[in-house]
Amino acid sequence: MAHSLSAKKRIRQNIRSRAVNRWRKRSYREAIKEYHELILHGSVEQCEAKLTEIYKVLDQTASTSAMHKKTASRYKGRLAVKLNKKKAA
Structure with missing residues (x-):
């Protein structure tokens, strides 16, 4: 258990940032699931x-510490490949 004031404050900050990061990750994951349903x-x-909506969400998430920018780029590339396959079919 934390004893100093700064350590207690850090615990409070971690709880808040964890909640925000989980919300961000949940939002892009739900959007990707909806996209997969649309592909089918x-x-x-x-x-x-x-x-285009997913691109926006991924870029916003990548601009924070919740996701690295190259991870967002990889997601966007893989989702675009699925769309191109659907267009070709």
């Missing part, structure tokens, strides 16, 4: 619109 059952136009 939706039209190409719907998929393109959803992909």
